Amino acid sequence: MLTNMFALDYTPAVTISGKIGAFNYYTGVFSNATGPSMGNAFTKFNSGWSYIASATWDFGKKLGTDASALNLCYLYSDLDAQATNMNRFVNGLSAAFMVTDGPLSLVTEATSGLGGARGSVHGINLQPGVFLTDKLQLVGRYQYAVAQDTGGIRAQRRYERNVGLNNGTTYQAGYLGLNYYIAKHRIKLMSGVEYSRLDNRDCWTGSVAFRFFFGPHSKGPFPMAQTLEGVW
DSSP: OHHHHTOOOOOOEEEEEEEETTEEEEEEEEESOOSSOHHHHHHOOOSOEEEEEEEEEEOTTTTSSSEEEEEEEEEEEOOOTTOOSSOSOSEEEEEEEEEEETTEEEEEEEEEEESOTTOOEEEEEEEEEEESSSSEEEEEEEEEEEESSTTOEEOOTTTTGGGTOOEESEEEEEEEEEEEEEETBTEEEEEEEEEEEETTEEEEEEEEEEEEOOSTTTTSSSTHHHHTTTTO
């Protein structure tokens, strides 16, 4: 939920990524102009810019597990009034620790959005998982977020707002589901149920999905997925 509040989307950018030993980096400058018109995304550059820097340390088996990694990320956006992308917070910070051991995995993440028009928001995200077979995975997720100002949290457009979750101050959500991997992360079936609560309103969400992804980063939809090949 908190990640979605940053209003991230595909947009024109210049990026650099690389690896130095166990240290991986990804950084770039991004246009804040995007939207339903692909033409506008590549031609309207008067909507401001954002800067992202991400660093990952791959610890391998040094911590006594099969794989582990720490990621730190920083985002800055100039919040131009015409921006349609990355236009919620001036600064964003996140730290994530990822570990796998045999069939078990755990992702722990803390995120903060700072300097928004409706105040700052801080949250945590915990994602445990266990492979029941080589292809069937049981997964869970717990989210908690709190806003500095009243109404500083905005519920997700899909599908919480459709049933009356709008703005609030405290958010919690729990998810439990099954993933079936047909071709690793390239092709998989996903199903699950989630309970979410924003202040004094709550809702249940059930989903069944078929997800596929191709291209140079087919182990995951973002470049940093490639730097965590040992983890994933």
